[in-house]
Amino acid sequence: xxxxxxLHELPLFEVFIRSKNGLHHRxxxxxxxxxxEMALTAARDVYTRRSEGVxxxxxxxxxxxxxxxxxxxxxxxxxxxxxxxxxTFYDLPDEVGHM
Amino acid sequence: xxxxxTDPHFEYLLRLGDSSLIxxxxxxxxxxxxxxxxEELALMNIGLDLIGQARLLLSHAGQVExxxxxxxxxxxxxxxxxxxxxxxxxQENGDFAKTMxxxxxxxxxxxxxxxxxAASADSTLAEIAVKSLKEAEYHQRHSRNWxxxxxxxxxxxxxxxxxxxxxxxxxxxxxxxxxxxxxxMIAAGIGIDTNALRAEWDSRVREVLSExxxxxxxxxxxxxxxxxxxxxxxxxxxxxxxxxxPRAYPDARW
Numbered sequence: 001x002x003x004x005x006x007l008h009e010l011p012l013f014e015v016f017i018r019s020k021n022g023l024h025h026r027x028x029x030x031x032x033x034x035x036x037e038m039a040l041t042a043a044r045d046v047y048t049r050r051s052e053g054v055x056x057x058x059x060x061x062x063x064x065x066x067x068x069x070x071x072x073x074x075x076x077x078x079x080x081x082x083x084x085x086x087x088t089f090y091d092l093p094d095e096v097g098h099m
Numbered sequence: 100x101x102x103x104x105t106d107p108h109f110e111y112l113l114r115l116g117d118s119s120l121i122x123x124x125x126x127x128x129x130x131x132x133x134x135x136x137x138e139e140l141a142l143m144n145i146g147l148d149l150i151g152q153a154r155l156l157l158s159h160a161g162q163v164e165x166x167x168x169x170x171x172x173x174x175x176x177x178x179x180x181x182x183x184x185x186x187x188x189x190q191e192n193g194d195f196a197k198t199m200x201x202x203x204x205x206x207x208x209x210x211x212x213x214x215x216x217a218a219s220a221d222s223t224l225a226e227i228a229v230k231s232l233k234e235a236e237y238h239q240r241h242s243r244n245w246x247x248x249x250x251x252x253x254x255x256x257x258x259x260x261x262x263x264x265x266x267x268x269x270x271x272x273x274x275x276x277x278x279x280x281x282x283x284m285i286a287a288g289i290g291i292d293t294n295a296l297r298a299e300w301d302s303r304v305r306e307v308l309s310e311x312x313x314x315x316x317x318x319x320x321x322x323x324x325x326x327x328x329x330x331x332x333x334x335x336x337x338x339x340x341x342x343x344x345p346r347a348y349p350d351a352r353w
Contacts, residue, residue, distance in 0.1 A: 010135070031137050034248055041241055042137040045144050 116156030220288035250311025
């Protein structure tokens with residue numbers, strides 16, 4: 001991998017697969033494709049050939065807005081001492097089962 | 100040469116199975132050489148779909164023939180003149196544009212063929228057709244996508260794809276040719292009238308070519324002969340590679 005991607009390189013897409021109905025789509029990897037339709041078929045060929053999915057999402061990598069490592073302090077650290085946000089202080093009736 | 104004693108039912112299944120197998124083998128030649136990894140997997144998936152179809156069709160052909168030949172016997176121990184695949188599918192891969200043009204012309208045909216064969220009086224053949232139709236529909240989507248993107252892509256991709264179509268167009272009329280085997284199978288309710296599919300094939304192909312800014316070739320030549328075992332020079336080399344191992348080591352095992 002070089003820093004300078006050649007001009008003719010195809011755009012990068014991220015691939016999300018729903019493994020079965022009721023579950024949510026999970027990020028499984030990425031691939032190069034000319035456009036969204038080609039990314040969808042490529043994702044089908046690369047990531048679902050062993051029956052891994054029932055639904056596929058693809059999205060241009062450049063369209064994803066991500067938090068940066070510098071955000072970690074202000075974003076996540078303040079949550080660490082707020083135990084009251086975790087619902088661990090309730091007694092669940094047995095009928096509820098697993099939550 | 101067509102031996103007069105050949106059972107038309109066997110012959111018919113052989114034609115279907117052989118076209119799938121030879122095109123599957125052609126696609127397998129891209130293994131390790133495809134332009135990008137994503138496309139490599141796509142080509143291998145499609146090739147393996149076709150080889151899977153061929154296994155079912157040739158196994159069934161062997162049973163219909165009743166001389167104890169199984170799928171492997173039929174795939175690996177027949178010489179050029181005994182093969183019944185369409186001339187189109189044995190044409191060399193060339194560049195990626197040629198591979199995709201060949202694929203598009205065939206996929207469009209095969210999809211229509213399987214759709215009709217799903218109603219065959221031969222229930223095994225009908226089941227194979229139903230299963231294979233889903234695969235064929237995906238193959239069509241894949242090759243159609245490439246036709247649109249290469250045809251309406253860069254100047255180079257357009258030029259290459261148009262050249263590929265011009266080179267392959269003369270093999271198209273054979274897809275719709277029919278002989279006494281086809282007639283016998285139509286009469287028995289087993290086979291289909293491919294001639295009746297021509298108009299639909301034409302309109303589908305023309306629609307894509309037009310959207311892809313490609314010109315429908317007007318080449319002024321056409322060849323056929325696969326029904327009689329007359330092939331282009333390319334099939335022999337393909338068979339030599341495909342059949343080498345089981346012929347050199349008949350009892351070879353994994």
